[in-house]
Every structure is written in structure tokens, then in C-alpha cells.
Amino acid sequence: MTLTKASAPGKIILFGEHAVVYGQPAIAAPLTQLRAWARVSDGQKPGVYISAPDLHEEHWLHESDEDDALAFAVRLVQQAARLPALPPLHIQVHSDIPIAGGLGSGAATAASLIRALARHLQQPDLARDERVAELTYEVEKIHHGTPSGIDNTVVALERAVYFVRDQPRNQIEPFKVARPMSLLVADTGVRSGTREVVDDVRRRWQAQPQRFQALFEACGHVARAARLALQEGDGPAVGRLMNENQVLLQSMTVSGPQLEQLVRAAREAGALGAKLSGAGRGGNMIALVDERRRISVQSALQQAGARRVLHTTIA
Numbered sequence: 001m002t003l004t005k006a007s008a009p010g011k012i013i014l015f016g017e018h019a020v021v022y023g024q025p026a027i028a029a030p031l032t033q034l035r036a037w038a039r040v041s042d043g044q045k046p047g048v049y050i051s052a053p054d055l056h057e058e059h060w061l062h063e064s065d066e067d068d069a070l071a072f073a074v075r076l077v078q079q080a081a082r083l084p085a086l087p088p089l090h091i092q093v094h095s096d097i098p099i100a101g102g103l104g105s106g107a108a109t110a111a112s113l114i115r116a117l118a119r120h121l122q123q124p125d126l127a128r129d130e131r132v133a134e135l136t137y138e139v140e141k142i143h144h145g146t147p148s149g150i151d152n153t154v155v156a157l158e159r160a161v162y163f164v165r166d167q168p169r170n171q172i173e174p175f176k177v178a179r180p181m182s183l184l185v186a187d188t189g190v191r192s193g194t195r196e197v198v199d200d201v202r203r204r205w206q207a208q209p210q211r212f213q214a215l216f217e218a219c220g221h222v223a224r225a226a227r228l229a230l231q232e233g234d235g236p237a238v239g240r241l242m243n244e245n246q247v248l249l250q251s252m253t254v255s256g257p258q259l260e261q262l263v264r265a266a267r268e269a270g271a272l273g274a275k276l277s278g279a280g281r282g283g284n285m286i287a288l289v290d291e292r293r294r295i296s297v298q299s300a301l302q303q304a305g306a307r308r309v310l311h312t313t314i315a
């Protein structure tokens with residue numbers, strides 16, 4: 001029996017969340033410690049069986065809901081491969097990325113499934129990073145409504161990217177940092193749906209277009225400066241820019257009491273900078289740390305109520 005596997009990482013947004021939906025640049029990086037895995041094997045009975053215990057899903061493809069993201073991903077691969085029917089298959093998806101935590105769990109599960117299925121069906125073109133990113137984007141629309149495209153890009157490429165949403169093609173620039181940057185990723189434990197927060201920001205932008213446009217542009221400014229600071233390996237400058245970005249996100253109303261508490265605790269314990277990451281109002285925050293301060297910032301975050309603190313390096 002052939003078994004085909006693929007995985008995809010979670011992601012963190014370093015700069016520019018929300019503003020990226022409105023055409024401003026953003027920077028994101030893979031979070032390789034948390035991953036989604038898909039395994040595709042030949043089935044015993046006709047039909048495609050999808051099993052994703054971490055997402056509480058167990059069903060046949062033909063019985064799945066219209067808006068089921070995994071089933072949608074399977075159908076997309078079938079269409080893209082121009083296959084009139086699929087052979088009997090058993091698809092298993094596992095993920096240790098928390099759902100609604102701002103870490104790209106939806107994009108990673110879709111990307112791992114799309115890549116594993118494309119390989120299993122011997123469609124090497126569909127298993128290429130760019131194609132996986134494109135197909136994952138279609139699935140992201142179910143979770144997000146109007147995704148910018150940054151999540152699917154970073155999880156498919158598994159590299160830090162500078163991203164600008166654009167027509168007809170997004171600007172996607174993988175980049176290298178001069179010196180590895182150490183980040184702590186802390187979970188507030190508060191779950192927050194990306195779609196709801198993105199929709200709320202849109203309503204506020206419609207109600208106060210000039211004010212929100214200015215906030216988005218200021219985020220764009222910060223992201224451009226951050227890219228230079230990252231490329232130059234200037235940690236203190238990156239940290240200051242994270243703090244500036246956090247002020248703008250607060251003004252957009254997407255921070256929240258638990259996020260603020262963790263951001264404050266990290267800064268007081270000596271982090272170079274701290275901000276929320278992802279859609280906000282819950283989920284995760286990130287803190288840039290000097291290696292010497294890593295342990296003290298980590299314990300300060302735990303004492304301030306973080307459910308989990310991960311360490312990652314942007315290289």
C-alpha cells in the first residue's frame with residue numbers, strides 16, 4: 001500500500017497584520033515547532049475517507065458539508081488535476097497548531113493535505129510550493145472571507161517573506177536576516193476567529209475611512225522599515241518597530257486585555273519589543289529577545305498568564 005506524507009508549519013506575522021488586507025506590506029515567518037501533517041493512502045472501499053481527529057472531523061468526502069475546508073481542499077486538487085473521479089483514498093490530517101490562535105492552523109492543514117494528495121495522485125506540478133500556496137489560498141477564503149494571501153504563502157514556502165497583496169500578482173519576496181533573531185511566542189489561551197476580527201476591522205474602516213487608511217499606511221511604513229532592520233540584523237530597531245506596530249494595532253481595536261498583559265510583561269522583563277501576532281483580540285503575541293534575557297522573559301510571560309510559550313528563531 002502506498003503512503004504519501006507531507007507537512008506544513010504554523011506561522012507568525014511579524015509586522016503588518018490587518019493592514020496587509022488593504023494592500024500594505026507585511027512580514028511573516030514560519031513557526032516550524034508547530035506543524036500540520038497529512039497522510040494519504042490507498043483506501044479499502046470506494047470513496048475518499050477524511051479523518052482529522054484534532055479538528056474533530058471524521059467523514060466521507062461525498063457526505064461532507066459544502067463549506068468543510070478539508071473536503072474543499074480535496075475537491076480543489078481533483079479539479080486542478082482534471083480527474084473525473086478519485087481512486088479510493090484514506091486521508092489523515094493531524095495538527096498541533098491551535099485553532100483560532102493566529103498561528104495559521106487553517107492554512108497549514110490545507111497546505112499539508114494539498115501537497116500530500118497531489119504527490120499521491122502523481123501530480124508533481126500541483127505539489128510545487130507556488131501551486132500549493134495558490135490552492136491553499138482558495139481554502140483560506142472559507143476561514144477568512146477575504147484573506148490577504150500571506151498565511152498560505154508563508155506556510156507553503158516555509159520561509160520568511162515580505163508580502164504585498166497586489167493585482168494581478170502578489171509581491172512575494174523571501175528574505176534573509178543578517179543575524180538570527182530570537183522570538184518568544186506566547187498564547188493568551190483566548191480563542192479568536194480571524195474572520196470575525198477581519199470583518200469588524202472592515203466595518204470600522206468603512207465607518208471611518210480616513211482614520212483607518214492612515215493607520216494602515218503607518219503599518220506599511222513600519223513593515224518597510226522592519227524589513228531593512230531585519231536584513232541589517234538590527235535587533236533593537238526591530239523591537240522598537242514591533243512596539244510601534246502594537247500601538248497601531250491597539251488603535252485598530254484588535255488588541256485585548258490578555259494580549260496587553262503579556263506584551264507589558266515581556267517588555268518589563270527586558271524584551272526588545274513585543275506585539276500581538278495574527279488577527280488579534282486573543283491568540284498569540286510575540287516578543288523579540290536578546291539570548292541573555294530569553295529565560296527571564298519566558299518566565300515573566302508564564303507568570304503573566306501565558307498558556308504556552310514557544311521559542312523560535314527567524315533566520
Ligand code: PMV
Nearest residue numbers: 017018102147148194278279
Ligand atoms: O490567521 P491569523 O489569525 O494569523 O490572521 C491573519 C492575518 C490578517 O492580516 C489579520 C488577515 C489576513 O488575511 O492577512
